[in-house]
Amino acid sequence: MTACPRCSNTNATVFHEGKEGEELIWTLFGCPDCHYHWRDSEPEESINPAKRKAVFQMDTSNPDRYHLILPVRE
């Protein structure tokens, strides 16, 4: 259970681990709810919810507030 820095849901999973030999360099996570991806080695402005600018946070409970790029056929 890993919390997403963007939508704060806790369903994120590991997508990839960056290694040099046996050494783990970073872990890459993906959030299945808001589709944010991040590496735990990134600067805090990208991955720390407390440091991220509020306007970039997401609320996935209300999808309709996000513009649909191509209309979906009924």
Added chain:
Amino acid sequence: MNKQSEISIEVAKKVGSLRDFLDLLESKGQFITWPDEVMPEPDIRNILVAAGDDDKNGPAILFDKIKGYPGKRMVAGVHGSFSNIATLLGYPLGTPIRDLFYDIVGRWTTEAPQLPRIAPDKAPIHEVRIEENFNLFDLLPLYRINAMDGGFYIGKANVVSRDPHDPDNFGKQNVGIYRIQPHGPDTFTLMSVPVHDMGRHMLAAEMDDVPLKIAVMLGNHPAMAMFAATPIGYDESEYAYAAGMMGAPIALTESGNGLDIQAEGEMVIEAEYIHGERQYEGPFGEFPGSYSGVRRAPVFKITGISHRKNPIFENIYIGKGWTEHDTLIGLNTSAPIYAVLKKEFPEVEAVNALYQHGLTAIISVKNRFAGFAKSVALRALGTPHGLVYLKNLIMVDADVDPFDLNQVMWALSVRTRASDIQVLDNMAGIMIDPAAVIPGMGHHLIIDATTHMAPEPIGGDVEIVRRPAGQEIDDLSQIIKSMQKEARK
């Protein structure tokens, strides 16, 4: 007719692929390999911003020591400076932008394109084939281009799709540059709106419930990267156009899912459109230098991948300018506007639409009579690109080089009056202009900085100094430069 020079054809014949072009750039000192280990973030971003600051001479940069991606290679800045563009077109480093503009205008053709076919089993792009267990995050050294991007974007892919209603038509096969956000190990979103050819293909496939297969090409021929973004007719082929512009062959082969792809590209990701599925996409730092926000975008599922051995992942830095994106598309944004105008107004000398995809542009024109330049400006606003992109338009005389901003500023300083400024409000605009009150709407501003002529009132002290120019002056500048070099020793 393609009016390109013999030298440029010789150069073009040597460049069949991204790798060939990197070799050529290296021979000119325009390609470097970053010597140190880098973290995906923020190191790659920082280095590419620093390289992009030098729009005249910045090099392409290859990274092959990206921490956590051992053995993987990534290159950016391939089109990052005008010297790199000059190299592709067969000109010396430091060639003035105006000369490159006239070169591209002179090449405007799709006559007799050379598109040789290579059998898939002989094509370098199919050297390594993957048919299962796809993981984009493992396969490509992905990284966050700008700090608040919603994902690790692929910003320089050429995407091929066919018209689902006319799948055998080569011309209607579209190749375009669309931003791609990997979503899962084997899924990604692709940003295309209904006015794009690709958007039309998606809507048509959904409407008739037929599959839409696409090929995402990475590490492309440098002419494809430049010309796939050029607005051409719906039934014109971008391959034919790019090969025609280069006057040299671009080899094609077939992807695993039956599309025409570049035989010597680095990688092709084959995918199928998932009907009706939309997922969150963005934000993404776009060419106006602002983030386009979160949208719900169409989703594709990977069905196969081919790549060359030890592939190079080519990406781009895009964001607040100057960036590679500006250099990549600038001249190909300017040339079609010029081509349309020149047909109806032979007095048009040059078009500089380098700034933010033409949000600000400068057109030089021989003024025939008072008010003439304003009419030319209005015609420019009626070109396909001008409709929404040409927001601020500056008209200058033929004695002003629109690519030399010192000269443009001179014209603005001494050739404008209040009556030369016109604002057309509530017009169509681009969706992602951060200044727009309503996205998709905005103003067109015309500043007529051409000389006033009768029957307009003429002011006092209007005689302009004849500034000496030509070969004699050019030779003298060279002499002064070498004297200065001596003096610095």
